[in-house]
Amino acid sequence: MNFRGFYAILDRDDEQLAITLAQHACALQVRMKKASAGELARVARMARRVCAHIPLIVNDRIDVANAVGADAVHLGQTDVPIEEARRITKLAIGVSTHNVEQVRAAVAAGADYLGFGPVFATTTKENPDPVQGLAGLSAAVAAAPGVTIVAIGGIGLDDAAAVYATGVSAICAIGSVNTALNVANAAARLRYPG
Numbered sequence: 001m002n003f004r005g006f007y008a009i010l011d012r013d014d015e016q017l018a019i020t021l022a023q024h025a026c027a028l029q030v031r032m033k034k035a036s037a038g039e040l041a042r043v044a045r046m047a048r049r050v051c052a053h054i055p056l057i058v059n060d061r062i063d064v065a066n067a068v069g070a071d072a073v074h075l076g077q078t079d080v081p082i083e084e085a086r087r088i089t090k091l092a093i094g095v096s097t098h099n100v101e102q103v104r105a106a107v108a109a110g111a112d113y114l115g116f117g118p119v120f121a122t123t124t125k126e127n128p129d130p131v132q133g134l135a136g137l138s139a140a141v142a143a144a145p146g147v148t149i150v151a152i153g154g155i156g157l158d159d160a161a162a163v164y165a166t167g168v169s170a171i172c173a174i175g176s177v178n179t180a181l182n183v184a185n186a187a188a189r190l191r192y193p194g
Contacts, residue, residue, distance in 0.1 A: 001055060001072060001092045001113045003027050006190040007150045007170040011178060013043045015050065021177070022051035024187035026170055029074055031059035044068040055092075062089050072112065077102065082109040096152070098129035099136070103143045111147070115172065116140040118153020119163060123175060128153065134166055141167040157189045164193055 008025035010018050011032060022028050028051045030044045041064045048056050048068050057072040058065035062085055065073040072092035075085060085093055092112040097103045106114055119137050122128050131154070132140070141149055150170040151163045157176050164171070171190045180186035 001027075001094070002148055002169075003055060003113075004148075004169045005171075005192040006177075006187050007172040008177070008187065009172060009174045010043065010047055011174060013039070013046075015046055017178065017183065018047050018050045020183045021187060022047075022054060024184060024191070025051075025054060026192075027055040027057055027072075029057040029059055029172075031074075033059075037061065037064055040064050041067055044070065057094060062091075065089065065091055074115065082106065082111055086110070094150075097140065098132070100139050100143050103140045107144045107147055113148035113150065113169075114140070114144060115150045115152045116168075117151060117155075119151050120154030120156075120159070122152075122154040134162060137163065137168060138166040155190075157186055160190050161193065 003026040005026035008021035008028045010030045030047050032040055044058050045068050055071040057074050058070045059074045060079055062073050066089055072094055074094040076096045082093055094113045095106040095111040096115040097106055118128050118131050121131055137151055148169040150172050151168045152172045155171055155173040173190055177186040
C-alpha cells in the first residue's frame with residue numbers, strides 16, 4: 001500500500017471521531033484491543049461507511065477485516081505470520097516492526113507496508129517495545145527501500161518535521177490526536193509536508 005501523511009487510529013466506538021479522522025488522514029485503522037469480534041466488526045463497518053475515500057485497515061483480526069470489506073489488515077509480531085495470512089486473505093497486509101531485523105524479515109515476507117516504532121516513549125501500549133528514536137527510524141527506512149513505513153509510538157505534534165525528515169511516508173499518533181481538544185487541528189499538523 002502506498003499512502004502518505006497522517007495515518008489515523010480509531011480506538012473507540014465514536015462515529016464523530018471517525019469522521020473527523022477520515023477527513024484528515026491518508027488511512028484509518030480500527031484498533032480496539034479489548035473489543036469482542038462482534039463489537040470490532042460493528043465499529044469497522046461504521047468506519048468503512050465514513051471513510052470510503054481512504055484505505056480502511058483492521059488491526060489484528062483478518063476475519064473481521066475480510067467481513068467488513070477492509071482494504072488491509074495490520075498484524076503484530078505475535079499475530080499470524082504473513083505467509084499464513086496470505087492464505088486466508090487477499091487484503092493488503094501491514095506489519096508492526098520494532099527493530100531493523102523485524103523490518104528486514106517483514107519486507108522479505110512480502111509485507112505491503114510497515115509500522116515502525118516506538119519512535120519515542122508511548123503510553124498507548126501496555127508493554128511497549130524499546131524506544132527506537134529517530135536514528136532507529138532512519139535505519140528502518142534504509143532497510144525497506146520502496147516500502148511504505150508509518151512511524152508509530154509517542155509522536156507529538158511538534159515532532160512531525162523531524163519524523164518526516166527520516167524518510168517515512170506517514171505518521172501515526174493516537175494520543176496526540178485522539179485526545180486533543182481539537183482533533184482536526186491536531187491531525188492537520190501531522191500531514192505530510194508540501
